[in-house]
Every structure is written in C-alpha cells, then in structure tokens.
Amino acid sequence: MARMSDRSVEQGTIREEDFAVLLARAFATYGLSVVTDRALPDARDGLKPVQRRILTGMHEAGYRSDRPTVKSAEVVGLILGNYHPHGDASVYEAAVRLAQPFTMRYPLIEGQGNMGSEDGDAPAAYRYTEMRLSPLAEALMADLECETVPLHPTYKQDPKVLEPDYLPGRLPPVINPSSGIAVGLATNIPPHNLAEVLRACIALLDQPEMSVEQLMSIIQGPDFPQGGRVIGLDGIRDYFTTGKGRIVIRAEVRLEETPRSRSLVIVQIPPVGRDRVKVSIAEAINAGRVEGLLPDVRDESDAEKGTRIVLDLRKDADPARVLTQLYQETDLQVSLSFQMVFLFGEPMQPARQPRQVGMLELLNYWNAHQVDVLTRRAQFQLRKARERLHVLEGLIIGAANAQEIVRLFQQAEDRAEARRAIEERYKLTAAQSEVIAGMTLSQVTRLDAQKYAREREELLTRVAELEHLLSDRRALVTLLKKEMQQLIRRFGDARRTVIDAQARVDEPVREVLPLYERTPLTLVLTRAATVKTLPPGAYGSRSTERYGPVRGDEQLRQILAGYSQDAVLCVASSGRVFQLPAFRLPQATRSARGEPLARLLALNPDEEPVALFTLEAHEEDRYLVTFSRQGKVKKSPLSEYRTVDEEGLQDMKLAEGDAVAVALVVRAGGEYLVSSESGQTLRFADESLRVQGRAGQGVMAMTLAAGSRLVSACYLGQPQELPAEEARQSEQADSVAASTAALLVLSEQGYAKRVPVEDLPLRGRATAGVSSLTLVPGDHLLTTLLVQPTDQLLFIWRPEGASKGEQTLVLYAQEIPLLGRTGAAQRLVEGRLLAAVLLPRTLDS
Structure with missing residues (x-):
C-alpha cells in the first residue's frame, strides 16, 4: 500500500497538504460565502441574496401588485427551482418576513392569510397562504429591464434564468430593518422613515459633506413599525456617525379613566413582540417588583385597533409611579444596539467588501449608485431610441415605395431574396430590410409615411433629451431629485416612533397622558338605535335643502354636544341605565349609519334607548329625571350613577306593561312640562318632586285619561341657573329660559303650533293639566x-x-x-310626522 501511495504521488493523483492550512483555507472560503452570500445586505438595495432572489423571481413570474395573489407554495417552488438551492423553509420564512407589517417598516410582499402575528404566532403553512409583490417592491426593482444592473446565470445554469447581483434599489437601504450574523461579523440595521431618508438624500446631492447634526435635523432617528418612544439623542448620533450605537426605546402608555376604573393602556411597544412584553409584565407583578396594578394583563389588541394591552390600576395607585416601575422592571423599556454593516462593491460588480458605515457615508454611496442607475438607464433608452429611429427611416423609405416593394416581393423566390433585393434597390441596412421583409404584403401596402414621420420627430426630440442628460451631470441629478420627490409623494407616510430629545432614562415619569385628548365632538343617536360621533359643528350650520328625501345622516333621533372624555349615560325603555366613555363610540361621517348601540351596551332585544346624555362629571346638584308612559316620574342624583358601566343597572322600577318614555338631566329649581298623547300638558314645579335613590318606583307625575299615555316631557330651567356648562347641555336637557321659550306641539298627522309658556298654568303634580293641542279624530300628540x-x-x-x-x-x-293654548294648529306636512329634531346652532362652541 505504501508503494502504491508513492506511485500515486509520483503520478500526481494524490496531493499531500498540511491539514491546518487546508482547514484554514476552507474555513475562510466558508466564512466569505456566509458574509457575501447569506448574512449581510448590499448597500445598494438593502437586501440579502435570498430576499433579492424571492423578489426577482416573483417579478419575472408576473406576481405583481395589480394581479391576484398566488399560493405561497407556488412562489417557494419557483424560487427553489430557479434561484435558491436551499431548503423550502428558509425561502418561505424569508418571504413571510418581507410580508409582515410588524417586522418590516415598509413590507415588500403583500400577504394573504395567516402570516404570523406580533404575539409570536407562527405563520400558516405555505399551502394555505398567498402572496404577491407590493408596490414598494416594484419601485425597488424599477428599471431592472433597462440593463441598469449586471445579471448572471443562477445555479440552474439556464441561459434564460438570470438573477441580478443587486437591484436598481430606487428605495434607500435603511428604510427596513435587517439583521444577520456572519463569520466574525454581525449586522443590526434599524428601520427609518422613507420620506425623511429620501429628503436627506436630496439634500446630500447638493451638500455631500453636511454634518451629522444637519442630517439629524432631516432624519430624526429610527422609525419602528410598532412606534414607541426613543429616549435621548446620543445613541442616534453615535450610529449616524460611526454606524454603531445604542438607544433606549419605551412603549407608549396612556391613562384611561372610566366611571368605575382607571387603567394604563399600552398602545405602542418596543420592537420586541407583544408576547415578550406581556410575559415580562406578568412576571414583574407576580414577583412584586411592580406595585399598584391588579394581576390581570388584558390583551385587547386586534387588527383594527392595533396594540391595546390594558393594566388595571388599584384605587389608591399613582399612575406615574406605577409607569416608572414598569419601565424599570419590564420590557416596556429596552435597549437596542445597532451595527450598520453592509456589503460594498464597484458599479456593475458584485458586492464583496463588508464595512461598518455611518449614515452619511451610506447615503452618499447610495446616491452615487442611483446616479449610475439613471446613467445606464439613459444609455439603454438612447440606444433603443436610435435603433428605432434607424428602423423608422427604413419604414419611411418603404412607405414611399410601397408598390415597387410589393412587386419585388412577388418576383422573389423567398423572403431572403426579397430582403436582399430591397437592400440593394433602396440602400437599406440589414436591420431596416429585415423589418420590411417580415411584413405581409397587405401590411406593406398600408405603410403610413406621415405616421412614421411624426414618430421620427418625437424620437429625435427624445434622443436630444437623453444626449443632454448624459452630457450634463446637473440635469441627471435634477431628474434624480424629481424621481425621489415622486417616491415621497407616492409612498411617504407619517413617522410612528417619537424621538424624545429632552427625556432621560433615569428620570421618573411625572405625568401619564390620557388615552384620548379632551376634544369636542358631536354625538348622534338615530331612530334605528345606532350611534356615532362626528367632528364638532357637523350640524352647526346646515346647508340642507328645505325639502328632500331622508338620507342616512338624517335618520336622527337625538344630537348631543360633548367631549371625548365625557361619560355617555344611556336610559333604556326598561328603566335600566348604562354608561360608557364617549371615546369608545365609533367615529363616522354624516352619511354613515353608525354602529348599533346594542353592540356597545348590554341591551336586551326588547330594550330601546330612550335618551343619551354626555356628562363631564356626576355632580351632586344635578339629577336624572325619568318619566314612564303610565305617568310616573323618578328623580335621582347623578352621583348615584358614577359606577354604572356597559352592563347596566336597574334604575326605575316599572309596573307591568309600563316603559320609560322620557329622560332628562336637570338642575333643581325649574319646572316640567309633561304632555300626553291626548293633547294634555301639565306644568308643575320641580320642588314638588322629591329626590329618590337610584332604584325606585317613582311617584305620579300626571294623571292620564283612560287609554292615554305620557309621550313627552321638557324641563324649563331658571334663567339664573344656566351657566356656560349648562348651555352645553341645553339640547339634551331641553333646558330653556322661561322668558323666551315657547312649547312646540306636534301631532302625528303633521299639525303644529307654538304655545307661549305663560299660557300653560302652573298646576300641582299628579293632576291632568290643560289642553295644549286640539286633535282631529284619529290623531295623537307626537x-x-x-x-x-x-x-x-x-x-x-x-x-x-x-x-x-x-x-x-x-x-x-x-x-x-305662535298661538294660544286654545288656538287651532296648522298642518305642516300632508302625511304622517315621524320625528322632530332640534338642530343645535353651534355645537362646536
């Protein structure tokens, strides 16, 4: 065996090497492969190879944003078969990440189906989900067909399947996050706001040597998909300068107060995932590191409301102190380290040089890349325009000699001979004659010389523009700025993450802002028992025509003025009372129908809302007065309703067959005008009505005729007791100064009149009152x-x-x-009157 080995060595089939040297060389090759082909993004497009292959493959296959989504399995199979010789899981995970709006600041893929969640849930299998490119991804690959970037065959070695070394990258490489661990290198790049970064790039085209402070005046700092609040500027300045820095980011937490509770509501979180945040809070509460919170951590987040994690405070807890503890002890405040490492390369060459760079160097490099892309695009367009111009000149000659060319076609044995004959006769080039020879005889006879002449003039103008663009760098830069501005207008959005330059990590929280600012609003209750809120003044100065059909915004029953921090009290026909904060009511337009009140309150199917009231406070000297159809009345202090919530509490105890007809919120000392459907009206003093607790049967307000029922009640306030806050409630309380008031009386058949209040005598409670409206047979007071x-x-x-x-x-x-009590009413409408609503004059006042 030794002799055979010696012979093999001599014959050159076996090579002896030092194992340590071989291992070092192999590991260096492996390390370079990981750095350049897997872990680090290219500084020209901000993408790793697998991401670039996914986007390129979807682009070539036509999975565009204006076309239907396709199964993710089809995308994965395409990328594996043509571009990426690795496992299907790696491709699908990378594609899903590009589609997650909580991972990517600007998603490059539009996903359909379960693409995972912020709570750490895994995406569904690729046989269930679908995807397509987003408009942003198409902008990233714009001009790919214009020979702006180098292409090379994929591992498939099919000349028809090519992939780019990098993309034209019309979007800056720092708008989306990127992280990766290579051999001896790691990168962690934060996302930034697209509009800010593009504005900075425009400024750098004019001033490449601007300072970091000037850059920070344009790009405020990182902009995470989840929002949050960055504390201080030092870490931002560090990574803008050197490419490496550390920041502290906090969740955005607001205080929500209801009549029964106070809660800290987390509306934005650091980029760590909701599941991790919730676990850290629960652990801190259980370990006793955070005091003042109830142990329940409620996650009410959804796709519509976004993040909403509710932490209920104990009654004696200080919200600011509790929030300070949460920041110190949980993942509501985290530190993030950034290291901006990208791959760099020369134009039209693959990126092979990893380098940690600051923001200024990176954006200047990207600007130079964009100038190169525009230059190559202009060169491509100029070449194509000249080629077409050359062909047009031949077509113009062909159009002028169409009949002779047809004759040459007919005489030639084949098209090749006809082409040669055309070239020789009219001194055409091969390209020109090839176009004409490829036409049918009917097409040749229809050649339009004027049409080609017009196209030729347009192309000559275009060629001149492109030549000027390529000869004048300033014109090229001006065009680049213009296209950047178009991208800002198309894709730019508001910043999500707040940069708090003045805050310090070691300072305690001094105040917790309310979840909803105290803003004025208009609350509308419709006859269909739906509710909505509108901006103030929505009905302040109406432009409604005097007559018209009922629209969605005119199904009115009641209009209230209020504030977002008010409590909304609802009295139901069953005698139950409900309450919820005004900010929980849905916002809508005047034409929208609103949301059924039964979805917001625990109303039974047989209950109807009688009246709503907006309350800034449950004052001791204000009262809820309810009237029943059988003539009963109950007066209770508003303070009794502080703890009422959406589930409701029984208020007025009603006899069988009775129901609440009217509810008012009043101050003591005025008068009531109560009317029955038979046209009787009773005026009695508030002082004759004793105060009861919340749950009570009430007392008799008005004696009713047999078969009649109480249908209306108004409160006549005392002039000296109408301060500004009471004026805000005048519409809902029907509180009007007696000196100028008149009682508008309306019947179901459309009869109406105004009766001076002084014509209605003051009587004792529990009497029949006097006639205020003479009714025709079959009519009733509405x-x-x-x-x-x-x-x-x-x-x-x-x-x-x-x-x-x-x-x-x-x-x-x-x-x-305006008629006396006994005067005959006049008919307003020829039909049945259904409702009458007093339109406020200035709700926004």
Whole structure:
C-alpha cells in the first residue's frame, strides 16, 4: 500500500497538504460565502441574496401588485427551482418576513392569510397562504429591464434564468430593518422613515459633506413599525456617525379613566413582540417588583385597533409611579444596539467588501449608485431610441415605395431574396430590410409615411433629451431629485416612533397622558338605535335643502354636544341605565349609519334607548329625571350613577306593561312640562318632586285619561341657573329660559303650533293639566319641544300613500305660528310626522 501511495504521488493523483492550512483555507472560503452570500445586505438595495432572489423571481413570474395573489407554495417552488438551492423553509420564512407589517417598516410582499402575528404566532403553512409583490417592491426593482444592473446565470445554469447581483434599489437601504450574523461579523440595521431618508438624500446631492447634526435635523432617528418612544439623542448620533450605537426605546402608555376604573393602556411597544412584553409584565407583578396594578394583563389588541394591552390600576395607585416601575422592571423599556454593516462593491460588480458605515457615508454611496442607475438607464433608452429611429427611416423609405416593394416581393423566390433585393434597390441596412421583409404584403401596402414621420420627430426630440442628460451631470441629478420627490409623494407616510430629545432614562415619569385628548365632538343617536360621533359643528350650520328625501345622516333621533372624555349615560325603555366613555363610540361621517348601540351596551332585544346624555362629571346638584308612559316620574342624583358601566343597572322600577318614555338631566329649581298623547300638558314645579335613590318606583307625575299615555316631557330651567356648562347641555336637557321659550306641539298627522309658556298654568303634580293641542279624530300628540324663535328644526315625515318614501323638512321655529293654548294648529306636512329634531346652532362652541 505504501508503494502504491508513492506511485500515486509520483503520478500526481494524490496531493499531500498540511491539514491546518487546508482547514484554514476552507474555513475562510466558508466564512466569505456566509458574509457575501447569506448574512449581510448590499448597500445598494438593502437586501440579502435570498430576499433579492424571492423578489426577482416573483417579478419575472408576473406576481405583481395589480394581479391576484398566488399560493405561497407556488412562489417557494419557483424560487427553489430557479434561484435558491436551499431548503423550502428558509425561502418561505424569508418571504413571510418581507410580508409582515410588524417586522418590516415598509413590507415588500403583500400577504394573504395567516402570516404570523406580533404575539409570536407562527405563520400558516405555505399551502394555505398567498402572496404577491407590493408596490414598494416594484419601485425597488424599477428599471431592472433597462440593463441598469449586471445579471448572471443562477445555479440552474439556464441561459434564460438570470438573477441580478443587486437591484436598481430606487428605495434607500435603511428604510427596513435587517439583521444577520456572519463569520466574525454581525449586522443590526434599524428601520427609518422613507420620506425623511429620501429628503436627506436630496439634500446630500447638493451638500455631500453636511454634518451629522444637519442630517439629524432631516432624519430624526429610527422609525419602528410598532412606534414607541426613543429616549435621548446620543445613541442616534453615535450610529449616524460611526454606524454603531445604542438607544433606549419605551412603549407608549396612556391613562384611561372610566366611571368605575382607571387603567394604563399600552398602545405602542418596543420592537420586541407583544408576547415578550406581556410575559415580562406578568412576571414583574407576580414577583412584586411592580406595585399598584391588579394581576390581570388584558390583551385587547386586534387588527383594527392595533396594540391595546390594558393594566388595571388599584384605587389608591399613582399612575406615574406605577409607569416608572414598569419601565424599570419590564420590557416596556429596552435597549437596542445597532451595527450598520453592509456589503460594498464597484458599479456593475458584485458586492464583496463588508464595512461598518455611518449614515452619511451610506447615503452618499447610495446616491452615487442611483446616479449610475439613471446613467445606464439613459444609455439603454438612447440606444433603443436610435435603433428605432434607424428602423423608422427604413419604414419611411418603404412607405414611399410601397408598390415597387410589393412587386419585388412577388418576383422573389423567398423572403431572403426579397430582403436582399430591397437592400440593394433602396440602400437599406440589414436591420431596416429585415423589418420590411417580415411584413405581409397587405401590411406593406398600408405603410403610413406621415405616421412614421411624426414618430421620427418625437424620437429625435427624445434622443436630444437623453444626449443632454448624459452630457450634463446637473440635469441627471435634477431628474434624480424629481424621481425621489415622486417616491415621497407616492409612498411617504407619517413617522410612528417619537424621538424624545429632552427625556432621560433615569428620570421618573411625572405625568401619564390620557388615552384620548379632551376634544369636542358631536354625538348622534338615530331612530334605528345606532350611534356615532362626528367632528364638532357637523350640524352647526346646515346647508340642507328645505325639502328632500331622508338620507342616512338624517335618520336622527337625538344630537348631543360633548367631549371625548365625557361619560355617555344611556336610559333604556326598561328603566335600566348604562354608561360608557364617549371615546369608545365609533367615529363616522354624516352619511354613515353608525354602529348599533346594542353592540356597545348590554341591551336586551326588547330594550330601546330612550335618551343619551354626555356628562363631564356626576355632580351632586344635578339629577336624572325619568318619566314612564303610565305617568310616573323618578328623580335621582347623578352621583348615584358614577359606577354604572356597559352592563347596566336597574334604575326605575316599572309596573307591568309600563316603559320609560322620557329622560332628562336637570338642575333643581325649574319646572316640567309633561304632555300626553291626548293633547294634555301639565306644568308643575320641580320642588314638588322629591329626590329618590337610584332604584325606585317613582311617584305620579300626571294623571292620564283612560287609554292615554305620557309621550313627552321638557324641563324649563331658571334663567339664573344656566351657566356656560349648562348651555352645553341645553339640547339634551331641553333646558330653556322661561322668558323666551315657547312649547312646540306636534301631532302625528303633521299639525303644529307654538304655545307661549305663560299660557300653560302652573298646576300641582299628579293632576291632568290643560289642553295644549286640539286633535282631529284619529290623531295623537307626537312630541313637544321647548324652542327659541331662531332654533332650526328637522322634521321627518312620510307622505300620504308612502310612494315617495320618507321625506325631510327644515324650518326655523319662528316659521311655525305662535298661538294660544286654545288656538287651532296648522298642518305642516300632508302625511304622517315621524320625528322632530332640534338642530343645535353651534355645537362646536
């Protein structure tokens, strides 16, 4: 065996090497492969090879943003078969990551199906999900077909399957995060705001040597998909300067207060995942490192609301102190280290040189790459334009000699001979004659010389523009700036992460901001028992036509003015009372129907909302007064309702067959005007109504005729007791100064009049009152409203026969006749009156 080995050595078939040298060389080859072909992104497009192969393969296969999604299994199979000779899991995981909006600041793939979650849930298998390129990915690969980047065969060694060494990369390489561990190198690149980075690149084209401070005035810092708040500027300045730095980022936490509880609500988290945040909070509470919180950590996050993790505070807890502990003891505050390591290379060469770079050096390099891409695109377009111009000149000659060319075709034995004859006769080049020879005889006879001449003039202009662009760098840079501005307009969005330059990590939290700022709003309750909020003044100055069909925004029952921090009290027909914060009501437009109140409150199917009230506070000197259809009334202090919530509590105890008809929020000392459907109205003093607890049967308010029922009640406040805050509630409390008030009386058949309040005598409670409206047979009193002459009202009615559907009528109160109590009412509409709503004059005031 030894002699055979010696002969083999002599014959050169066996080579002896030192194992240590061989291992070092092999490991160096392996390390270089990991660095250049796997772990580090290219500084020109910000992508790793597997990401670039996925996007290129989807682009070539036509899986574009304007086409339907395809099964992820099809994408994985395509990339494995043509581009990436590795496992299917590695390809699918990389593609899913490009589609996750909580991982990528700007996703490059649009995914459909379960693509994983922020809570650490794994994506569904690739046979279930679908995907396609996002518009951003298409922008990243724009001009790929214009020979702007080098292409090489893939491992498949098919001349038709090529992959780029890098992409044109029309988007900066730092808008999305990237991390990787190579041999002896690691990278961790934070995401940034696209609009900020592009504006910085535009500025660097004019001033490449700007300072880091100037750059930080344009790019504020990292911008994570989850938001959060970066504390201080030192870490940002470090990695902008050297490519390496460390920042501290906190969650955004707000204080939410309801009548029964106070909670800290986490609305944005650091880029560590909701599951890790929740586990760290639970561990800190259980270990006693955080005091003042109830042990329940409720995750109410969803796709619509985003992150919402609720931590309930104990009654005596200080929110600021608790939040300080949470930042110190949990992952609501984390430190992140960045190391911006990219691969660099010469134009039209693969990137092979890893280097840690600061933001200025990186963006200047990317700008130079973009200038190179535009230059090569212009060269490609110029060559194609000249080639087409050359062909057009031949077509123009062909159009001028079409009949002779047809004759040459007919005389020739084949097309090759015809082509040679055309070349010789008209001195055409091979390219020109080839185009004409490839036409049918009918196409030759239809050659349009004028059309080709116009196209030739356009191409000559285009050629001149491209030649100027290639000869003048300033023109090229101007074009680059213009295209960057277009990308900002198309894809730019608002910053999500707040950069708090003044904050310090070691300072305690001094104040927890409310979850919702105290902003004015308009609350609308519809006849279909839906509710919505609108901006203030939505109904302040109406431009509604005097007559018109009922639209979605005119299914009105009640309009309230309020603030987002108010409590909304709801009284139901069953006598139950509910309450929820105003900020939980859905925001909508005037044309939207809103959300059913039954989804927000625990209303039973047989319950209807009677009235809503917006309350800034549950004051001791204000009262909830409820009237039942059988003529009962109950008056209870608002302070009794502080702890009521969405589940509701029984308030007024009703007899069998009875229901709440009217509810008012009042101050003590005024008067009530209560009306029955038979047209009787009773005016009695508030002082005759004793105060009861929350749960009570009430007392008799009005004696009703047989078969009649109470349908309306208004509160007549005392002028001296109408401060500014009471004026805000005037619409919902029907509180009007007696000196200028009139009672608007409306019947179901459309009769109406205004009755001066002084015409209605003050009587004792539990009496029948006096007649305020004489009714025709079959008619009933619909409702009453206390109005001023300048008040505007919206009436909803159905014409006789109902062929036209429901209609609206808008009037000022002064347009309705002011008559005595015994005066005959006038008919407003020829049909059935369904509702009347007092439109506020200035809700935003």
